[in-house]
Amino acid sequence: xxxxxxxxxxxxxxxxxxxxxxxxxxxxxxxxxxxxxxxxxxxxxxxxxxxxxxxxxxxxxxxxxxxxxxxxxxxxxxxxxxxxxxxxxxxxxxxxxxxxxxxxxxxxxxxxxxxxxxxxxxxxxxxxxxxxxxxxxxxxxxxxxxxxxxxxxxxxxxxxxxxxxxxxxxxxxxxxxxxxxxxxxxxxxxxxxxxxxxxxxxxxxxxxxxxxxxxxxxxxxxxxxxxxxxxxxxxxxxxxxxxxxxxxxxxxxxxxxxxxxxxxxxxxxxxxxxxxxxxxxxxxxxxxxxxxxxxxxxxxxxxxxxxxxxxxxxxxxxxxxxxxxxxxxxxxxxxxxxxxxxxxxxxxxxxxxxxxxxxxxxxxxxxxxxxxxxxxxxxxxxxxxxxxxxxxxxxxxxxxxxxxxxxxxxxxxxxxxxxxxxxxxxxxxxxxxxxxxxxxxxxxxxxxxxxxxxxxxxxxxxxxxxxxxxxxxxxxxxxxxxxxxxxxxxxxxxxxxxxxxxxxxxxxxxxxx
Amino acid sequence: xxxxxxxxxxxxxxxxxxxxxxxxxxxxxxxxxxxxxxxxxxxxxxxxxxxxxxxxxxxxxxxxxxxxxxxxxxxxxxxxxxxxxxxxxxxxxxxxxxxxxxxxxxxxxxxxxxxxxxxxxxxxxxxxxxxxxxxxxxxxxxxxxxxxxxxxxxxxxxxxxxxxxxxxxxxxxxxxxxxxxxxxxxxxxxxxxxxxxxxxxxxxxxxxxxxxxxxxxxxxxxxxxxxxxxxxxxxxxxxxxxxxxxxxxxxxxxxxxxx
Numbered sequence: 109x110x111x112x113x114x115x116x117x118x119x120x121x122x123x124x125x126x127x128x129x130x131x132x133x134x135x136x137x138x139x140x141x142x143x144x145x146x147x148x149x150x151x152x153x154x155x156x157x158x159x160x161x162x163x164x165x166x167x168x169x170x171x172x173x174x175x176x177x178x179x180x181x182x183x184x185x186x187x188x189x190x191x192x193x194x195x196x197x198x199x200x201x202x203x204x205x206x207x208x209x210x211x212x213x214x215x216x217x218x219x220x221x222x223x224x225x226x227x228x229x230x231x232x233x234x235x236x237x238x239x240x241x242x243x244x245x246x247x248x249x250x251x252x253x254x255x256x257x258x259x260x261x262x263x264x265x266x267x268x269x270x271x272x273x274x275x276x277x278x279x280x281x282x283x284x285x286x287x288x289x290x291x292x293x294x295x296x297x298x299x300x301x302x303x304x305x306x307x308x309x310x311x312x313x314x315x316x317x318x319x320x321x322x323x324x325x326x327x328x329x330x331x332x333x334x335x336x337x338x339x340x341x342x343x344x345x346x347x348x349x350x351x352x353x354x355x356x357x358x359x360x361x362x363x364x365x366x367x368x369x370x371x372x373x374x375x376x377x378x379x380x381x382x383x384x385x386x387x388x389x390x391x392x393x394x395x396x397x398x399x400x401x402x403x404x405x406x407x408x409x410x411x412x413x414x415x416x417x418x419x420x421x422x423x424x425x426x427x428x429x430x431x432x433x434x435x436x437x438x439x440x441x442x443x444x445x446x447x448x449x450x451x452x453x454x455x456x457x458x459x460x461x462x463x464x465x466x467x468x469x470x471x472x473x474x475x476x477x478x479x480x481x482x483x484x485x486x487x488x489x490x491x492x493x494x495x496x497x498x499x500x501x502x503x504x505x506x507x508x509x510x511x512x513x514x515x516x517x518x519x520x521x522x523x524x525x526x527x528x529x530x531x532x533x534x535x536x537x538x539x540x541x542x543x544x545x546x547x548x549x550x551x552x553x554x555x556x557x558x559x560x561x562x563x564x565x566x567x568x569x570x571x572x573x574x575x576x577x578x579x580x581x582x583x584x585x586x587x588x589x590x591x592x593x594x595x596x597x598x599x600x601x602x603x604x605x606x607x608x609x610x611x612x613x614x615x616x617x618x619x620x621x
Numbered sequence: 622x623x624x625x626x627x628x629x630x631x632x633x634x635x636x637x638x639x640x641x642x643x644x645x646x647x648x649x650x651x652x653x654x655x656x657x658x659x660x661x662x663x664x665x666x667x668x669x670x671x672x673x674x675x676x677x678x679x680x681x682x683x684x685x686x687x688x689x690x691x692x693x694x695x696x697x698x699x700x701x702x703x704x705x706x707x708x709x710x711x712x713x714x715x716x717x718x719x720x721x722x723x724x725x726x727x728x729x730x731x732x733x734x735x736x737x738x739x740x741x742x743x744x745x746x747x748x749x750x751x752x753x754x755x756x757x758x759x760x761x762x763x764x765x766x767x768x769x770x771x772x773x774x775x776x777x778x779x780x781x782x783x784x785x786x787x788x789x790x791x792x793x794x795x796x797x798x799x800x801x802x803x804x805x806x807x808x809x810x811x812x813x814x815x816x817x818x819x820x821x822x823x824x825x826x827x828x829x830x831x832x833x834x835x836x837x838x839x840x841x842x843x844x845x846x847x848x849x850x851x852x853x854x855x856x857x858x859x860x861x862x863x864x865x866x867x868x869x870x871x872x873x874x875x876x877x878x879x880x
Contacts, residue, residue: 221708222671224773225722226698565771 113354116595117274117289125293126337127269131260132297133334135192136253139199144245147207148233157208164201172198172259176266177383186267186379186390191260198259199252206248210241246309250302257298261290265354267379267390270524271297276381280509281356281589281596304330348566351387351399355480355508356589356596357446357528357582362402363600364611365554365570371612372569384409384482392434396572397560402446404548405406406430408487419549432554435612437561440574442552444528444582448488449547450477451525453515457538464541476502478511478520488547489524495546511536511591530587552577576607586597622779622811623647627679630665630835635677639665641835642664642679643830649778652805652812654826656786656819656858662835663815664705668779670813671700683779698722701772701780701810705787707764710758715767716752722775740770745800762793769801773808780805782814798825819862823847831855 150157165174179190213236222232238245261272274290277283279607304326311319326616348369352362359380366376379387379396390396403426407413411429416422423441423591430436450465457463460471468475477500483489484503492498498523504513512531514524525532554573560566585603588594594602604611625645631638640662647653657664668674669681672693681688688696693720707823709718719740720733728736738748743765756764765785785801802825805812816822822829823843830840831854839851847863850856 136816217704217706217708220673221702221704221710224671224697224698224702224704224708225720226694226725228694231725236710236712240710 113283113285113595116597117554120274121289121293124269124271124273124290125297126334128257128260128271128294128297129330129334129337131188131263131268131270132193132253132257132301133331135195135260136199136249136256137198138192138196139203139252139256140249142196143200143203144207147204148211150204150208151211160523161201161205161208164204167197168201172262173265176259176262177386180266180386180389184389184393184511186382186386186393186395188268190266191263191268191270194266195256195263199256200302202248202255203245203261204248206251207241209246210244210248211237213244214240215460227393236434239385243309243313246305250305253301253305254298257294257301261294264381265383266386267351267382267395268284269377269379273380276354276526277359279507280354280381281359283593301328301330323380342349347375347377348560348563349395349397351380351382351390352378353384353387353399354381355526356586357526359596360398360585360589360599360603361442361552363596364603365398365400365573366511367597367600367604367611368569368609369566371610372565374566374569374576391557392436393551394557394559395567396557396603398439398554398556400442400552401555402550402552403441404447404488404550406553407548408491412487413493414487416545416548419551422549423551423553426553435558436579437558438555439554439556439570442554442573443575443577445549446526446582447547447550448483449487449527449542450492450522450523451515451532451537451539452522453518454536454538456521457540462538462540464543465492465498465546466543468540469498471497471521472498472500475500475521476504476519477522477524478504478506479524480508480511481505483524492546495544528568528582528586530583530590533583534587534591552582572609577603581606622650622651623685623813624682625666625669625679626681628666628669628676628681629678630662630669630674631677638662638835640669642839643832644828645833645837647811647813649811650809652802652810652814652825653812654822654829655813655815655832656822656829656839657817657832659817660834661832663832664783665835666817667783667813670699670779670781671702674698693870698725698775699777699779701775701777703768703772703780703782703785705783705785705815707756707768709764709767709771711756713761714753714755715746715759718756718767719770719774720801721771726775736774737770740773743773743804744770746770761789762797765789765793765797778809778811780810780812784816785814785817787816794821801825819858820865823862831858 133479146160146480150160162456170178176191176194179194180186183190183193210534218236218240219232222236227235252326260270261275263270263277264272271290271294274286278290304323310316311323350362350366350369352358362378362380366378369376382390384405387399388401389397391399406426407422411426417425427438430438450468460467462468469526484505504520511523512529512535513524514520515537516535524541525537532539554570556567581603585599588599588602589596601611623646625643628640628643629638630640643666655666657663665674669676670683670688672688683696710721715735719737723733723736737752741748741751746763746766751759752762756767759767769785786797789797798821814825826843828840828842829846831846832837833854838854841851846855849858850859
């Protein structure tokens with residue numbers, strides 16, 4: 109980890125932190141605004157207690173990433189809204205439960221005294237119950253704060269920028285500096301917010317002006333800096349939103365596209381580390397303007413086709429279908445294919461005399477196969493199993509960045525590799541042939557949302573990509589990130605240069621990555 | 622001042638009664654003690670007076686007005702109440718506790734402050750040392766005094782007291798009882814006090830009302846209750862203080878002969 113690698117990452121911090129803070133503060137304050145009245149209602153109407161707390165508990169048991177991902181189809185949107193709703197749900201249980209516990213925990217003789225002295229039920233609530241329950245309620249809010257700050261890092265895959273951008277892209281590109289910066293920033297933020305709330309509580313309990321001012325000033329600084337950090341993204345509305353799926357090649361291509369657009373004078377926002385289907389839906393809904401997809405992926409997963417026409421036919425049919433069904437424009441093929449292929453370490457392939465997937469059929473029952481999160485539920489896997497009668501002893505899913513090392517180290521015998529991945533060569537793996545053509549071709553295609561397709565300056569800036577990147581160039585660009593430790597932005601500059609395109613000066617590169 | 626007419630309270634639609642058909646009058650400036658075992662309904666009866674408990678049957682008049690027609694919040698603010706176990710608000714200082722009702726009645730802050738100091742003096746506490754303390758920094762006796770000051774804050778003419786001296790050691794209790802009696806006479810307070818302590822009842826009361834299982838067994842001055850009990854239960858109840866007094870007296874007498 110070099111100094112410049114750290115400086116590279118820190119340049120992204122204001123943007124990520126600003127989004128993260130906004131998301132966290134809005135979700136938390138909404139959580140408090142919703143939960144306090146709800147909890148008070150629950151203490152007054154006892155029959156509501158069980159259903160309300162149960163619903164909140166159930167929301168809590170859903171893993172954070174799943175809850176966030178669930179919000180996308182439910183709301184039909186990506187970005188801030190699904191992340192906000194999921195985090196709001198996440199903040200509810202501790203605030204609700206502690207408020208209810210705190211209020212119900214007030215001793216009955218105190219309540220009787222309040223009533224007997226002539227307080228109305230409202231006065232009893234504000235003068236006796238809430239002040240006495242305050243320490244428990246604030247403990248709940250502090251728990252919620254820490255949870256929400258942590259969970260907000262998971263909103264990157266649903267298209268909301270957060271400190272999670274560091275973590276997700278850092279894990280994919282094996283950039284430990286990025287991961288550490290992301291985790292560290294989130295931890296510091298959680299601690300600062302937690303301590304500010306604690307300070308505010310102490311100020312009120314101890315009636316200390318000094319502590320009150322400190323807590324107030326701290327909160328103001330945070331609110332103010334959130335506003336400042338948000339200003340650059342708040343201006344104008346015509347930013348081009350560039351999407352990327354969660355693996356290296358996608359980050360590099362998204363960077364290359366962003367650099368071209370920036371150079372053409374367009375403002376760019378990035379939504380990286382999004383799942384395949386979420387990204388496609390976001391494109392058709394216009395929440396993402398452009399990204400790179402693969403013909404075979406759209407063919408099998410979006411169009412649900414099981415037949416396999418020749419490569420060129422498939423491309424033509426796909427273009428026509430996307431235009432007809434979704435008004436999505438395929439701007440062009442980039443020139444390379446990134447196929448799914450089954451790969452095994454070369455030494456094992458030679459020992460077992462494996463040349464094609466057909467040779468694998470007999471060995472499969474003694475073998476373990478590793479794949480990315482999507483592969484085993486994709487139609488391509490079903491087609492592959494059926495065509496070659498593959499029946500592996502065990503299946504394991506991996507983060508794509510770890511899958512290749514798992515094959516090299518013998519943790520698994522076979523992996524579902526991406527054929528343009530630089531690690532195939534680096535780790536001495538061999539890709540088995542697919543003589544039955546069970547797997548479709550995966551030509552990289554640049555797709556534009558209906559709105560983006562109407563923007564002439566955008567189309568002009570991107571149509572230069574048509575057919576200029578060959579397999580070798582893409583593999584080299586990927587290898588620079590995965591093996592040599594370059595950032596996707598650096599690799600994108602290499603890629604643009606290699607295909608004869610210029611990239612903007614260094615200072616602006618990756619400003620939004 | 623207070624008239625209780627055929628008051629009954631049932632929690633199970635008439636199968637059993639916590640209070641049953643009680644008729645009772647309390648005159649202005651009178652200190653009436655409701656005496657009986659725990660569970661006899663005396664606290665329930667007390668709480669009916671300021672509508673902490675609503676009677677199932679019968680009615681209660683306070684200063685000639687039927688309490689069921691009076692807004693309960695206004696009613697309670699006009700009647701002092703000393704709770705069993707004091708019930709001070711733990712998050713408030715002594716001064717804030719005492720000023721609760723004046724504040725509910727929107728008194729001026731200055732008037733509240735003056736009243737707090739006046740009451741702390743009256744109940745034998747020093748405003749300067751005690752005003753800003755929290756209840757958990759006080760002794761049991763001091764807490765009881767604050768409870769008393771709080772009940773007196775808005776100058777009520779009627780006070781309801783539920784075992785006000787219950788949890789105190791005998792010496793503190795004796796001192797507070799006598800101070801309270803003096804205070805009650807000076808301020809001409811009408812007081813209904815609940816206790817199960819026979820000696821306390823005999824020493825403080827202008828009149829005692831004995832209850833058993835929700836029913837009023839009889840009323841009378843301490844002297845009447847002691848000398849001519851109207852019911853065998855009352856006679857049995859008075860047996861204990863009477864025997865204790867006899868024993869103490871005989872000890873005093875024999876001690877005197879010894880000298």
